Amino acid sequence: MFRERLADALDAAFEGPTAVHVALACAPAGSGKTTLLSGWARRARSDGGQPITAWATVDDHDNDSHVLHDTLVAALVNAGDPELRRICRGLPPPSPAQRFPIGEALRQFADPIRLVIDDAHLLHDPDALADLESFLRAPPARLRIVIAGRFEPPLAVQRLRLDGKVFDLDFRDLAFTADEAAELLTEHDVHLPDTDLAALMKRTEGWAAGLRLAGMSLAGHPDPAGLIANFTGDRRAVADYLFEQVLEGLEPREREFLLYTSVPATFTVALAEQLTGYTDAHDITDRLEHQNCLLSRIEESPTVFRYHPLLRSYLRAETTRLGAKAVAQLEQATAQWYTEFGDALLSLEHGINAGDHDHVVGVLSESGLTLVQNGHGETVQRLLARASRSVRDHPAARLADAAAALAIGNTPAAESTLAALEPSWPPLDGTADRQRLLHESLRVQAAIRTGDLTPALARLSLVDAGTTGDPELDAFVLLQLGRGRLYQGDAAGAEGPLRRALAHARAGRSPRTVLHALAALAAASVCRGRVSEAAEFADEAVELGRDAELTHDVETHLAVLLGAWCRWIRLEDATESAGTATVALVDLDTDLARAASSLAALFGLATSQDRHGSVAAIHAGGGSSRHRPPPGIAAAVLPSIHSAYLLGGESQWANECVARSAVALPGTGDAVVIDALAHLHDQHFERARKLLVPVLDGNLMCIAATNLITAWLAEAVAAHRRGHRARTHSSLAEALRLAEPESVLRPFHDVDPSIRDLLLNSQGRFGHLGGFADRVVASLPARESGPTEALTPRELELLGELPSWRTAEQIANDLCVSVNTVKTHLRGIYRKLGVTTRRDAVAAAHTRGLL
Secondary structure (H helix, E strand, O other): HHHHHHHHHHHHHHHHHHHHOOOEEEOOOOHHHHHHHHHHHHHHOOOOOOOOEEEEOOHHHHHOHHHHHHHHHHHHHHHOOOHHHHHHHOOOOEEEEEEEEHHHHHHOOOOOOOEEEEHHHHOHHHHHHHHHHHHHHHOOEEEEEEEEOOOOOOOOOOHHHHOOOEEEEEEHHHHHOHHHHHHHOOOOOOOOOOHHHHHHHHHHHHOOHHHHHHHHHHHOOOOOOHHHHHHOOOOOOHHHHHHHHHHHOOOOOHHHHHHHHOOOEEEOOOHHHHHOOOHHHHHHHHHHHOOOOOEEEEEEEEEEEEOOOHHHHHHHHHHHHHHHHHHHHHHHHHHHHHHOOHHHHHHHHHHHOOHHHHHHHHHHHHHHHHHHHHHHHHHHHHHHHOHHHHHHHEEEEHHHHHHHHHHHHHHHHHHHHHHHHHHHHOOOOOOOOHHHHHHHHHHHHHHHOOHHHHHHHHHHHOOOOOOOOOOOHHHHHHHHHHHHHHOOOHHHHHHHHHHHHHHHHHOOHHHOOOOHHHHHHHHHHHHHOOOOHHHHHHHHHHHHHOOOOOOOHHHHHHHHHHHHHHHHHHHOOOHHHHHHHHHHHHOHHHHHHHHHHOOOOOOOOHHOHHHHHHHHOOOOOOOOOOOOOHHHHHHHHHHHHHHHHHHOOHHHHHHHHHHHHHOOOOOOHHHHHHHHHHHHHHOOOOHHHHHHHHHOOOOOOOOOOOHHHHHHHHHHHHHHOOOOOOHHHHHHHHHHHHHHHOOOOOOHHHOOOOOOHHHHHEEEOOOHHHHHHHHHHHHHHOOOOOOOHHHHHHHHHHHHHHHHHOOOOHHHHHHHHOHHHHHHHHHHHHHHHOOOHHHHHHHHHOOOOOO
């Protein structure tokens, strides 16, 4: 597979109207270059000998123009073609006038020829190279040349490159793919699962020699995964190969350069100078790169270099020969370098490697929170695990560890770490240092998840948040203060800290903090019923998540869901975006994925072809335990969920929703509104009105502002059923007044099917709200008529009992009739409604406004 892939590439380069003259195959030892070329040559011979392929392997003796010419001629003579042999044997010797007579002679030959010049990196004689350059610049029309070596010889071929006459094959082209590596390993009777193969590819980066050595080691090994995990450059076979094939022949200064610069994973020339003290580090780097010493540039940052993983692990093992003190000094110098140039994570890693307590504590104090907020929490914890005990016990390290634990969802570990720090802090007096501020903020972050929020938030509220002058810390503290208030149901109180958090975050170094602040502000705006503003915050958060490559962050997907809610509450299409968030969250958090699936089903219920399936999906996704939403967000969707259950004929789930609302939203107008909707559905109109009085009077507040619209609509329905026409109209007018600024249409669809008729009855009497009222009416489905009007009074009475889900015997006892009478009426109801089950009868009755 490997040979075929690259042989095909060579064939394609040498054929067609834009065929190249020269192919340069230059790669480190063991890259499979010779294997590729020899297989390519054999394939040409097996295809009938066309084109003719000649092979010349050069060595140090060929650093003479005449000798090099003779070597090429000998290769052509031995290519097996009689005519070519005749031409070559009749050549005049090289002369000052004709340095490479082979070129002119081959112009007489009509058949295509391919000439491979292998080990060309050994050529260094200026005269020999100059003559070869002349030969390359104007070769015979039918001649194609392959120059192969460990690195490119100093040939002036840039003009040919610009003319498109050179085809380059380098280490990246010669690297094995995973499939090709698997094929190679089968030659050693080694068959790896995908995970182990991926790990081996990461270790070897497709380097043929590394894969071959791995195959030899893995053959018959009882623990392939363990061997791969420890397959490094200091394994004897790998180390011997690297020494003999890569390092042998290097000058002592070059070897020392490799050793010192292997301490960082990547380095620049300036860092190399810092580590080695060599003022000619630039020249050494160029020379090593040119010689393909498994040194390459980072593609995205061409001034940054790295070693192949196997070579670096070999070199790192060799650094131990320098002694612990010398290695620590190299690590310390690297750590200081990264501090100076703003890479806190690498500075932390090398500081820990150096055992420099003060440096590590300084990095954690200055940048620990930023590292966690930038998604490096797990790495910070891994590095701290191998730090000294004195470092791990320092408050800065413990706070960074707690922040990392919260970032990856390990709340108990974070709480334990924070509790251990508690005795070390003095009493709060209105001011606090950086570490104390971070401690109290992390306590709030943890308490949001556990529910024990009040004491943690009270403590954080005692200090002056957002005044340290560190944008990242101030943003984080204010973010936790705002989110804490949001989770307490105080969206208005959350808004100020959240807006300040956003301002600080924009001035800081973490786009993730900006994202979190935007998502929290979107949630606060949803709670306050400011739909347009919520949509703007949510859309900006989603765009930032995409641009900053934070699409894996949970907050990005929560922002998607909040934006979907904004569209759904206005009767705009929200299903697709909610579905996208659902799919993305599956790989991140199961609870969140279920909650997102529930919302996607709710948002798509109106157009669903399977109402019962959608209602079941809504119910299945409720109640996420790890990531409960702020109460205002739950309050904003629970009335619609309750309505969906009733529409689906699931009265038991509807009753559970009422009970859940009372527990999740205690003492709020939202829970009362949902309870009133349940009584309204059961035709207990007076009870529903009494429940709504404190909400409508403003004595009991809703934490989701849109629920006040629902409350006035419920009051309108109850007043209508009680015959209070004036109250019905005034309640409708108040609902329209609240809904019109943000075009909130959803509550008009969820409360009761009679809303449309009530609006039509008052048409023309809503003043400046008349246009919006007409828009609401146009969005509502017309109530069906026909068979349902034929229901008898007794059938209507019995229909009202169906949502209770009591048995026919129980209903018969209440109505003082026989069971058979009840069953007869039920059959009549089902027939007239065109249904066959009790659940479908309840759903149809809701649709037609009979319940």
